[in-house]
Amino acid sequence: MLDAPGVPVLFTDWYDSVRQRALVKRDSGQLAGPGLGHDLRRFALGQLRWDAIRGPRFLLTYAQLLDGALLRRLADHRLIDDVGVPGASGDLVLPFEVGNCGWTVESSLTDIAHRGFLFSSVSGNRFRRLALQRDLAAVRPEEVERRLSRDGVAEGLAGILRDRAGVDSGECARLAAGWQFWIDAEQRSVLRTRRAQPLVDDLPSLRAEEFGRLPMESASGRAVRDRIVSDVTRDPETGVRRRSLVYAEIAVLEASSAPAEQRDAGTLKQAFNRCYHRTIARSEGAMLALVDDVGPPRGVRRKAAAKVAMSGQVVVFPAGYQDLLGGMTAGQWQHFLEVVDAELHAWWEEWDLAALQAIGDRLADVKYGPARRSSDRATRKAATAFATVAVGGVGAYADPNLTGVVLGSAVGLIGWIVTEPLAVAVGRRVQRSRERFELVEVWTDATD
DSSP: OOOOOOSOOEEEGGGOHHHHHHHHHHTGGGOBTTBOOHHHHHHHHHHHHHHHHHOTTOEEEOGGGGGSHHHHHHHHTTOHHHHOEEOTTSSEEOSSEEEESSSSHHHHHHHHHTSOOOOSSSSSOHHHHHHHHHHHHTSOHHHHHHHHHHHOHHHHHHHHHHHHHOOOHHHHHHHHHHHHHHHHHHHTTSSEEEEOOOOOOSHHHHHHTTGGGOOOSSHHHHHHHHHHTSGGGBOTTTOOBOHHHHHHHHHHHHTOSOHHHHHHHHHHHHHHHHHHHHHHHHHHTOEEEEOOTTSSOOHHHHHHHHHHHHTTOEEEOOTTHHHHHHTSOHHHHHHHHHHTHHHHHHHHHHOOHHHHHHHHHHHHHHHHOGGGTTTTGGGOOOOEEEEEEETTEEEEOOOTTOOOEEETTTEEEOOEEEOSSOGGGHHHHTTOTTSOOEEEEEESOTTO
16 A cells, blocks of 8 residues: 555654644643543544555654654554554555664664753653753763663663653653654564665755844844854764754743743744754655644745645645544544545555545545535635745745646656645635644755
8 A cells, every 4th residue: 555656755844753742732731641632632643644645655754753742652552553554565554654863763762872862752841851961962872882782772761861861760661662662663564664864954944944034032042043053053973953952052042031032032943943844854855744833834935835726736625634534443544544545546656636636525425424525615625735945935836737847856746735725715814824824845956
């Protein structure tokens, strides 16, 4: 089911560990005991299942992002049947692909243990996690190697967090069990992994965001903005800009008692996250799906996306389709995959928009029943559009006569899904700041 190379790789920032922590924190009242509360679980399953439909090879990179709070719970509760899709052998596999630092999840964990990694799934506020990062970086390499060799990678890393960074023993045990789940899943081919591509230079991503001209309210904010784009935030060994070093700079503003400096911290963090995700997408030759936590993408990207949605290259899914997917039982999800198997292959292999619309119609049948599908089409909404990103600006595939465009190395790209609001209303609704809006950005040259 997953051996269809037609749809280019998609990287979605929803799986970023930082975003996941924000989601869990915001909805913490929904949590039930050690697991997901009903609404949060439904949201997570809906997102994973939607990504399984829209691309057979969407990318969760790098393995360090498995530290995310929601994915940690996926591991805690072994939700393979709930999100899995049939692999080439017919056995269920997780519907994403992980890029490792090295060749395995264990090699990624070894890399984490040897440097100051900013854990997002560890309890505590951001200052506690920054302190943990510093404690981890201070552990001598020979001690790290001794512990990993003696205890195994997952248990060894958890032991370092417990003994050298003061993380609670119970939480360390849960962390170790979660990491061991990913290691075992990879070894059983339930989790598909490969070696991640090295990060390319992030200056084009910063220019696309116009990071150096971000409006700051304070002099301190402007100073931190300038330090972020300097060599201060680059790894001294690899020369790659590290988000943990950027966050350490922003932490100075976050700790301030001045409201303007705190607002500048939020602006810088959100903008840099977008730049970081663009750099990952460029490095992997992937498309990038972006959703802003605090509102829709900024001006030019919203306008560009609206032009795409109005061009007629649109597939309409039923309103609330992700919630509908998230509410399916494991058995219902597996049955749905069987029912739409032919349409999924036609979409993945040939970018057949009619096949993708047929999948949307199947979901509409589940929600409304076949008899009401046509009459209720006006209630079926949409919100994803394509825009291209080039150095110095953003453009859009807006030609209504365009039947295909080129992505990267002559990969054909035609139309995309509208997933919130109906195409005829996109021009008006997309301009409303309260509308949640997902944009898929495509770099015209992923190697420059």
